Amino acid sequence: MYSDLLHALPDVFAWTNFAAVVIGVIAGIVVGAMPGLSATMAISVLVPFTFGLEPLVALGLMAGIYNGAMYGGAIPAVLLRIPGTPAAVATTFDGYPMAQKGEGGFALQVAVVSSSIGGIASAFALMLLAPPLSKVTLLFGPSEVFWVAVFGLASIIFLLGGNPVKGLISACFGVFVSVIGSDPIYGNDRFTFGQLEMLDGINIVILLVGLYALPPVIDLLETPLKTDGVNSSKLGTQSLWKALPRMKSYWKTWLRGSLLGIWIGILPGAGGSMAAFMSYNEARRTSKHPETWGEGEPEGVAAAEVANNADTASALIPALTLGIPGTAVAAVMLGGLLVHGLQPGPMLFRDNPDVVFGFMWQFLFGAILLVLLGGSLATNSFARLLNLPRPLLGSVIIVLMLIGVYSIHGRMFDVYLMLGFGAIGWVMDRLKFPLPPVVLGLILGGFAEENLRLALRIGRGDPMVLFQNWTSLILVALTVAVVVGPTLKKRFIDSRKKA
Amino acid sequence: MPESRNSRLTRPETLTAIGIFVVAAGFLFPTYDLRAISALLPAAMLIGLLVLSVFLLLADQRKASAGEDAAPMTKAPKRVIGAFLMIVSYALACDFVGFYISTAVTIPLVAWTFGYRSPVGLLIATVIVVGTIWAIFDFGMSQDFPTGRLWGR
Numbered sequence: 001m002y003s004d005l006l007h008a009l010p011d012v013f014a015w016t017n018f019a020a021v022v023i024g025v026i027a028g029i030v031v032g033a034m035p036g037l038s039a040t041m042a043i044s045v046l047v048p049f050t051f052g053l054e055p056l057v058a059l060g061l062m063a064g065i066y067n068g069a070m071y072g073g074a075i076p077a078v079l080l081r082i083p084g085t086p087a088a089v090a091t092t093f094d095g096y097p098m099a100q101k102g103e104g105g106f107a108l109q110v111a112v113v114s115s116s117i118g119g120i121a122s123a124f125a126l127m128l129l130a131p132p133l134s135k136v137t138l139l140f141g142p143s144e145v146f147w148v149a150v151f152g153l154a155s156i157i158f159l160l161g162g163n164p165v166k167g168l169i170s171a172c173f174g175v176f177v178s179v180i181g182s183d184p185i186y187g188n189d190r191f192t193f194g195q196l197e198m199l200d201g202i203n204i205v206i207l208l209v210g211l212y213a214l215p216p217v218i219d220l221l222e223t224p225l226k227t228d229g230v231n232s233s234k235l236g237t238q239s240l241w242k243a244l245p246r247m248k249s250y251w252k253t254w255l256r257g258s259l260l261g262i263w264i265g266i267l268p269g270a271g272g273s274m275a276a277f278m279s280y281n282e283a284r285r286t287s288k289h290p291e292t293w294g295e296g297e298p299e300g301v302a303a304a305e306v307a308n309n310a311d312t313a314s315a316l317i318p319a320l321t322l323g324i325p326g327t328a329v330a331a332v333m334l335g336g337l338l339v340h341g342l343q344p345g346p347m348l349f350r351d352n353p354d355v356v357f358g359f360m361w362q363f364l365f366g367a368i369l370l371v372l373l374g375g376s377l378a379t380n381s382f383a384r385l386l387n388l389p390r391p392l393l394g395s396v397i398i399v400l401m402l403i404g405v406y407s408i409h410g411r412m413f414d415v416y417l418m419l420g421f422g423a424i425g426w427v428m429d430r431l432k433f434p435l436p437p438v439v440l441g442l443i444l445g446g447f448a449e450e451n452l453r454l455a456l457r458i459g460r461g462d463p464m465v466l467f468q469n470w471t472s473l474i475l476v477a478l479t480v481a482v483v484v485g486p487t488l489k490k491r492f493i494d495s496r497k498k499a
Numbered sequence: 500m501p502e503s504r505n506s507r508l509t510r511p512e513t514l515t516a517i518g519i520f521v522v523a524a525g526f527l528f529p530t531y532d533l534r535a536i537s538a539l540l541p542a543a544m545l546i547g548l549l550v551l552s553v554f555l556l557l558a559d560q561r562k563a564s565a566g567e568d569a570a571p572m573t574k575a576p577k578r579v580i581g582a583f584l585m586i587v588s589y590a591l592a593c594d595f596v597g598f599y600i601s602t603a604v605t606i607p608l609v610a611w612t613f614g615y616r617s618p619v620g621l622l623i624a625t626v627i628v629v630g631t632i633w634a635i636f637d638f639g640m641s642q643d644f645p646t647g648r649l650w651g652r
Contacts, residue, residue, distance in 0.1 A: 052640065165558065169519065169551045176526075176544040183537045190541060191529060214586070221582040221613045222575050391613035392624055395606045398586055399628065402593060407642055412594045419590060423583065430572040431512055449540045456536075 004349075005127060008357035011056060012365065020057040021362050024064020025369045031065065032072020032084045034393065037216055039069035039085065040329045044212040045397065047336045048205045048404035055340045055352075059359045060366075062336050063313075066329055067366035070272065070309045071115035071374055078107045078301070087272030087308035090280040094293065094300030107301050109243045112374040114254060114302040118309030119367025121258035122265065126313040126320075127360045129266075130349075133321040137346040142455040143466045145345075147475035149448035152324030154479045156331075157437050158486055166433045173424075174441020175448075177202050184450055197413040204335040204442055206405055206414050210421025211438060212332065213401050215429045220394035240371070250302045253283045257303050261310025265327070266317050272308035272327065279307030309370075313363040320344055320356060323444060331439040338443065507560060510569040516556035523548035578613070585609050597647035603629050 011017060031042040042065050050058030073085030078095035091111060098107040140148065153175075157167035180191045181201030192198040257279035264275040283303035284293045293300050315330040323344040325331040334344050342348055348356050405418045428435060452466075459465025466472060507513065523545045530538040530545065559569070573579045585605070592601035606628055607621040615621065636642040 165551055165554050169548060169555065172544045172547045172551065176541060176548070179541045179544070183533075186534060186537055188533065188537060190533060190537065191526060217586075218579055218582050221609070222573065222578045389610065389615040389617075389620070391615040392606075392610040392620070394582075394613065395609035396624070396628055398589060398609065399602050399606065399632070402590060403632065403636065403642075403644075406593075406644065407636075410643060412590070412645060415590050415593075419587060422586075427515065427572070431515060445540070452540075453536060 004353040005357045008354045012358045012361040017056045020060030021064045024061040025068040028065035028068020029072035032069035033075040041212050041216050043332045044208040055355045056358045060362045063362040064366045067119050074111035090276040090304035094297045097296035110298045110301045111305045114305035115309040116370040117254050118306040122310045122313035123364035125262045130317050134346045134349040142451040144471045146451040149444040151479045155482045171437035171441045174438035175445035178442045178445025206418045208335050210418040211425035214422025215426045217394050217397050220390045253303045254306045257306035258310040261307035262314040265311035265314030272311045275307040275311040276304040279303045328436040331436045507563040512559040516552045519552040593645045595649045598644035
């Protein structure tokens with residue numbers, strides 16, 4: 001099982017694949033450092049440009065961006081108290097006070113080393129846990145695969161928190177979009193309204209760019225960034241190698257934060273912000289000087305950053321093996337895999353071992369490269385990115401969105417469709433409808449329908465075929481637990497509060 | 500806090516719920532022409548959307564009757580509408596006038612309109628972006644871009 005992992009290594013070192021990771025990490029740091037832009041948005045814009053690339057080049061770029069953006073978010077969090085990405089909120093607690101004391105350079109160095117350690121731990125978790133899990137899922141038949149899809153959707157709707165009605169609406173919308181086009185078995189048109197462009201269905205990239213790239217662009221143009229500014233040219237930076245000995249005492253925080261981040265990454269719907277908050281709270285609780293936290297304690301930066309990067313590759317464990325992404329970025333990355341004809345799930349490990357294991361190595365190298373690229377450049381060069389004018393940035397992203405979507409099939413119809421999804425995405429974003437269920441609905445909808453129909457054919461139309469083995473029943477029980485669990489938990493907490 | 504809108508029906512979530520209901524109901528009609536097995540999933544999703552939109556509407560109206568004010572969708576509606584219009588106009592311009600002319604106009608126009616007022620910066624940025632796109636996509640990857648329906652191409 002693990003021999004495939006070693007076989008994939010030489011391909012990763014091909015110069016194009018390695019260069020892709022390097023470029024991805026740099027691009028990721030740049031994107032993460034810009035408040036308002038995120039890894040999800042960057043990967044959404046990138047995906048259409050990777051059509052003509054080899055899968056490992058495309059995946060290397062994505063792995064690099066994901067790793068880089070998670071660290072990049074710390075730059076404005078430390079310098080401006082504005083988290084570059086949602087996962088960097090906890091970094092502001094101690095990072096910004098450090099910058100005010102003239103220790104912004106050291107705060108960023110702690111952030112980059114911690115991010116790298118978290119990313120390395122996460123990549124190892126992916127390498128160790130995904131292959132055996134994929135072996136188990138190989139035993140699944142159509143009814144089990146159908147229930148896996150239902151479980152995946154249910155978990156991302158109900159574990160994501162927030163309003164379950166809005167989560168369900170998002171998922172129904174995503175699944176509905178997945179059925180547009182020709183029926184996979186009978187070939188009749190569904191909701192194409194005579195448009196030949198829609199016969200093949202809605203390309204996932206069009207939806208991704210619309211939902212994830214257009215709303216941030218509108219945000220960039222809507223509100224000019226106002227900061228109470230820390231001068232990024234006066235960071236008090238010293239060499240990273242001289243700063244490392246000061247970080248030796250954080251090893252327990254790194255270990256705890258890595259484990260927490262990996263665990264939260266695997267859970268569908270949780271994400272990097274939760275990992276960072278939990279790690280920060282745990283580290284402060286066990287600290288000998290909790291009173292210094294919130295006033296510029298470097299260990300606070302370490303706790304937050306190690307956990308939000310430890311969540312990156314581990315979020316791909318359920319995504320690659322079951323097709324259930326742990327985070328929004330993982331959902332978008334699933335879209336990136338599909339673009340290259342790689343269907344997430346157990347068959348991916350059997351049919352494309354070089355690609356899937358190479359992708360895992362790329363995550364590891366991306367995390368290592370963070371220190372080399374971020375460490376030497378981040379403290380000064382990346383900090384200057386914050387001075388880039390947001391309206392100009394917005395106008396350039398608009399152009400990139402159009403090029404990316406147009407280049408899929410070379411037709412403007414897709415661009416107009418993307419703008420439609422973008423408008424829907426903006427409304428959903430403002431009204432706090434979760435977006436990941438839409439993407440997952442589109443990915444899993446067709447998959448679920450195909451397997452449901454196959455299972456019903458096997459059972460000669462009897463729906464009881466869906467409940468005829470233990471695996472299916474366990475998956476049904478898990479789905480029910482995911483749906484009912486949060487409500488029961490809330491009632492339990494409320495009743496305890498009243499008592 | 501009392502409801503600040505003239506009508507409770509103009510609350511953003513209520514309007515969205517009504518919109519979802521109307522669109523889902525509209526899409527439900529074509530499912531009658533499909534085979535039962537083909538219509539199973541889409542009909543289930545559309546009926547789900549109908550039911551959920553009613554829940555959303557009732558929940559929002561309950562909040563309104565409890566005196567909870569709905570937050571506006573944007574604090575700068577003119578800027579948002581302007582941004583949307585500019586993006587749509589850019590897409591239409593690419594389609595009808597051609598990609599390069601539209602891009603060369605849109606980049607400085609959008610940036611200027613939304614607050615970046617340095618003519619030199621705009622010129623440099625436009626030249627760099629358009630030049631890079633041409634070098635990578637047109638020259639390097641032979642990617643065709645829209646040349647403009649108005650010119651009959």
